[in-house]
Amino acid sequence: MPARAYSWGRYPRVSQAVTTILDRAAALPIFEGSALPHGNGRSYGDSCQNPGGTLLECRGLDRFIAFDPASGRLACEAGVTLGEIIALVLPQGWFLPVTPGTRHVTVGGAIGNDVHGKNHHVAGTFGHHVLSFELLRSNGERRLCRPGEADGWFEASVGGLGLTGLITQAELQLRRVPGSSLEVENIRFGHLEEFFTLSQESTGSHEYTVAWIDCLAHGRNLGRGHFTRANHAVQDADERPAAPRALRAMPLTPPVSLVNRLSLRPFNALYYWRQVAKRRRHASHLLPFFYPLDSISHWNRMYGPAGFLQYQCVLPPQSANDGIPALLQEIARSGQGSFLAVLKQFGARPSPGMLSFPRPGTTLALDFPNTGEPLAALLQRLDQIVDAAGGAQYPAKDARMTATSFQQAYPRWQDFRRFIDPRFSSGFWRRVTE
Template sequence: MKPESLQSWGRLVSATRRSISPDAYEDARLGAEPGSFLPFGNGRSYGDSCHNDAGTLIANRARDRILSLDPGTGLISCEAGVTLAEILARAVQSRFFLAVTPGTAFATLGGAVANDVHGKNHHARGSFGKHVVSLTLLRSTGDVLTCSRQENSDLFKATIGGMGLTGLIVTVQLQLMKVPCAHIQQHTTRFDTLSDYFAIIDDTDASHEYSVAWVDQLAGGKTFGRGVLLAGDHADGSCDLPDGPRKSRLSVPFQPPFNLLNSVSLKVFNEVYFRKVPRHETVTTVPWSSYFYPLDAIRGWNRLYGPAGLFQHQSVYPAADAEAVTRLLLTEAKNAGHASFLTVLKKFGDSPPAGLLLFARPGFTLTLDFAHQGKSTLNLLNRLDDIVLDAGGAVNPYKDARMSARTFAASFPNWQKLEVLRDPVMMSDFWRRTAMQLSR
């Protein structure tokens, strides 16, 4: 894997990173120093949980085979380096789909497990780990362990959401979801205020498999928190759209010298996007790639945030005070002069945790992204952390690049259980910055 490809999606730290293949790691692990390795997938994590700049990355994308797919049950077995896009290319042919998918299909299967990703249907299906049947894990001792809810269950739970720290995931057995059609019957509803969203979301989630809201983070006054709610269900078998996504022709081929997603450009974009949606609910059938992965159609879109990179801040907080907390977060960002392009609001369900570190817990989750503008951005992110923690919530470590050890401990008070099961040769910049500071 080329050094320039070993970058997180946030592109915050430019470094030449060392890597070896999984095959080479099987030899290199012998006598390896503590904390000297970390698995790396396809670089879709935003922060530093996929980096180990003091060590060497294991480029697991090299192992990308689909080993089997049962067309009757939807049970699929794959090597951990396969991408979700590659799984879907096979699955939709048999009318199966991922039970849970994040906002990009370019994440690897191992990465989806290690980050216990969630999707637009957490209220219906829980997180990704809930649908993992078993996995094989290579520990630095040389042991290749089969882990499931029945066998090596402690390691199984620690690996789901364990950020690659329990060892190298070799294979994963995953349960897919049977669908009449991969494409989505989309219900689009425009809401004029944040209160309008909270007034309709419970009924929406009760009626649909998927839901996600885009929020105009820059709107103020009477239109504060306006946005668009996109709910959906898989279309019926009569849908005649082609199964496969169209190949992307759009790209950002070079790095612009400055942030193109600033307050000026986003005000225009937000106004146009909001106004083009009719006031009344509309129902259309859209390709699955457009509904789940709209930004995958633009290769290198993260370059639009400028050469300093981007931070993504995702939090979750209890439903009881969710509207007030959401208002505080949006107001804090707007008052700080920071514009968020991907401002996403969703409600999580009460599905039991699949792994040790549970981010997707009952409540509401708000995602904000900001171009890195130096100290002012870092100060804003710290204030957002404080708002969330004061509300009894948590900050997502899988998308983080700067949270304090205190914030991590408050968000995940059981972090020590993962530390006990961590493979000693595995370490990330995130874990070194947070858990290792708490362990001193």
């Protein structure tokens, strides 16, 4: 069967076989070389790619097993997407306790990458809300993994990038919500110091916090942007915001990236000034708040045939106040900005996985059109800043992290190695460990 040639960033393009998994009770299929579980393909780099090997396509494991509307406990197969869970449970007063910026992520992928959301300072990562999962190994062994067990399998597999085996099913603890509405406040701020102040004052009062920044602003405007904070809201039926409109779509891949030096600067300036008032409060439906880009199907096509690279890092609290400005200054000088520049403070709750990315500090995420050598040179300079600050890059959004950077940022990688299924591998893992 032909392979999917690329991840969501459409880079790198690799050759690999694909085998579809449809039955969670069946043994793993026979495959050549190494294998890697693959969900809905929303990782950006090569952590979901296995060049020269086999992808175990798991989207077919899409069945719900059980849901208790009294307790919010949900059991489902690993190929169920977060969007499918929301469609089932939101009308019954439940929602995901943690969700990333797209609902088109499978449960297995959310566990394997230990995804985070806008409420990390309150709820931690996705793995904190996983009650159990089944792990199928290439030798036919099936393990039931639960948090807190001394054998280490839960800790290794949460954030384990699919390398410990195939997650076939999982049980999650959902959170009760009063409805589909959020009370949102959007605050325009003029420089980076205001972001840190707003983050600190919002931690105790708002469950969800995040900022968009103009990554091409410089000088006194360095780090200017919009700070958004929100809480779940109780509203009468006639006051509830409408559900999002039908999907728009990027119908084709343009011959060149629509994100370029000509479009970035005017877009960022217009977006910064889109809100005249400094502060604006409004009600929002859950879906456009959490998943703004899901409203545009195939939005990754706008970066053209060369694709794009996402760069997400986190800097620890003691170095973030100096390190984040240094990163933004380097990006502004390069002129290689991003429409999607997101800044957020992580909370202090320790992540449950050996290789989990979230940790206390400030995280910055940007999408860069793939310009080849100019982008490679910029990202190498950003790496130097992150490494010197004692920070880390996010494997799920990486396509070129060095082994030195990875091993410095994830010191438990050697402990993790003993849990790897001997027949599982990925392009990412080979790049950062061999």
